[in-house]
Amino acid sequence: MGKFAIPISEQIKKLTGRGLSLECYDEAKIKEILLDIGYYRIGFYCHPFIDEATDRFKNDIKISNIVDLYYLDADLKYILLKYINRIELNFRTKLIYFSSMKYKKDPIWFVNNTIMEQSFIDDFENIYSEKFKTENLTIKKHHNKYPKDNYAPVWKTFEYLTLGAIITVFTNIKDDELKIRISECYGIRDLGKFIRLLHTVRQLRNICAHNGVLFDYSLPQSINSIPQITFNKGDRNSVDACIKVISFFTKCISENRHNDIEREIKELFDSFNDYDLIKSVISEKINYNF
Incomplete structure (x- = not known):
C-alpha cells in the first residue's frame, strides 16, 4: 500500500495485476479475506512467492497459497x-x-x-x-x-x-x-x-x-x-x-x-x-x- 488508502476493489486489481490467481473465489470471498487479514499485512506473506526480477507473482501462485x-x-x-x-x-x-x-x-x-x-x-x-x-x-x-x-x-x-x-x-x-x-x-x-x-x-x-x-x-x-x-x-x-x-x-x-x-x-x-x-x-x- 502506498501513501494513500485504496478501496478493496483497487486492492484486488493490484494483486491480480501482478499475476496473482484468485482461483474460483468470488469477489465477496476475496473481500472477506482482505477485511480479515488486511491488504498491507497480507503483503508480508506474498514475499516468498514474488519473482524479485519482475516484482510479479511466480507462475500459478494462488491467493490460497498466501492465506495458507x-x-x-x-x-x-x-x-x-x-x-x-x-x-x-x-x-x-x-x-x-x-x-x-x-x-x-x-x-x-x-x-x-x-x-x-x-x-x-x-x-x-x-x-x-x-x-x-x-x-x-x-x-x-x-x-x-x-x-x-x-x-x-x-x-x-x-x-x-x-x-x-x-x-x-x-x-x-x-x-x-x-x-x-x-x-x-x-x-x-x-x-x-x-x-x-x-x-x-x-x-x-x-x-x-x-x-x-x-x-x-x-x-x-x-x-x-x-x-x-x-x-x-x-x-x-x-x-x-x-x-x-x-x-x-x-x-x-x-x-x-x-x-x-x-x-x-x-x-x-x-x-x-x-x-x-x-x-x-x-x-x-x-x-x-x-
Missing part, C-alpha cells in the same frame, strides 16, 4: 506463545524465590542500591508509576492497606512486570553468584550465554504476543552455542533456532511439556509435507529440517 502461509504463521505463534508463557512464569518464580531467600530482610531489595545497579533503580521509578499502582489490583490493594509503603514486596510487584522488565532486573543484580544460582536451574553457568537465551525468548514472545510476522524472522544477534542445543546447519538466527531455545527451556522445566512442544511443532510442519510451496518456505525461511 498466513495461517501457518498464526498457528506457529499460537503454539510457541503457550510455551513461552510457561517459561516466563518459571523464570519469574525462580527469580522471586532465590532472591527473596537471599535478601529475606528486604522485601523490596529491587530498589536497594547495595543489591541493584543505581541506573536500574532510577529507571524503575518510571515503571512503578501512579498508573502502575492503580491499574494493577494487587498493587492497588497493597498501597491502600499500607499507604506509607513506597513499593509492594517483590512477590507482588514482579507479578506485574513484563518479561523484558524481569530480564532487566536479573541483569542488574550486582551479585553474580545469585544470578548463577538461578541460571544453573537451567543447566547454564555462563551468564552471558544465559542472558542471550532469555533475550531470544523475549524477542520471540514479543512477535507472538503482538501478532508480528514470524516465518521469516531472523534474530539481530546470534544465539550463543551451548552443548544442550544442536542448531540446524549451524544456524543460530532463524526461527528454527528460536524454536530450539524454547524447546530447551521447556525441557529444563518439564519433560512432559518438552515432549508436547516437540510433538506439536512436528505435527504442524509435517501437515505441509505434501504441499511443496509451503514446505519450501518452512525449509528455506524457518530453516526447519524435515
Whole structure:
C-alpha cells in the first residue's frame, strides 16, 4: 500500500495485476479475506512467492497459497506463545524465590542500591508509576492497606512486570553468584550465554504476543552455542533456532511439556509435507529440517 488508502476493489486489481490467481473465489470471498487479514499485512506473506526480477507473482501462485502461509504463521505463534508463557512464569518464580531467600530482610531489595545497579533503580521509578499502582489490583490493594509503603514486596510487584522488565532486573543484580544460582536451574553457568537465551525468548514472545510476522524472522544477534542445543546447519538466527531455545527451556522445566512442544511443532510442519510451496518456505525461511 502506498501513501494513500485504496478501496478493496483497487486492492484486488493490484494483486491480480501482478499475476496473482484468485482461483474460483468470488469477489465477496476475496473481500472477506482482505477485511480479515488486511491488504498491507497480507503483503508480508506474498514475499516468498514474488519473482524479485519482475516484482510479479511466480507462475500459478494462488491467493490460497498466501492465506495458507498466513495461517501457518498464526498457528506457529499460537503454539510457541503457550510455551513461552510457561517459561516466563518459571523464570519469574525462580527469580522471586532465590532472591527473596537471599535478601529475606528486604522485601523490596529491587530498589536497594547495595543489591541493584543505581541506573536500574532510577529507571524503575518510571515503571512503578501512579498508573502502575492503580491499574494493577494487587498493587492497588497493597498501597491502600499500607499507604506509607513506597513499593509492594517483590512477590507482588514482579507479578506485574513484563518479561523484558524481569530480564532487566536479573541483569542488574550486582551479585553474580545469585544470578548463577538461578541460571544453573537451567543447566547454564555462563551468564552471558544465559542472558542471550532469555533475550531470544523475549524477542520471540514479543512477535507472538503482538501478532508480528514470524516465518521469516531472523534474530539481530546470534544465539550463543551451548552443548544442550544442536542448531540446524549451524544456524543460530532463524526461527528454527528460536524454536530450539524454547524447546530447551521447556525441557529444563518439564519433560512432559518438552515432549508436547516437540510433538506439536512436528505435527504442524509435517501437515505441509505434501504441499511443496509451503514446505519450501518452512525449509528455506524457518530453516526447519524435515
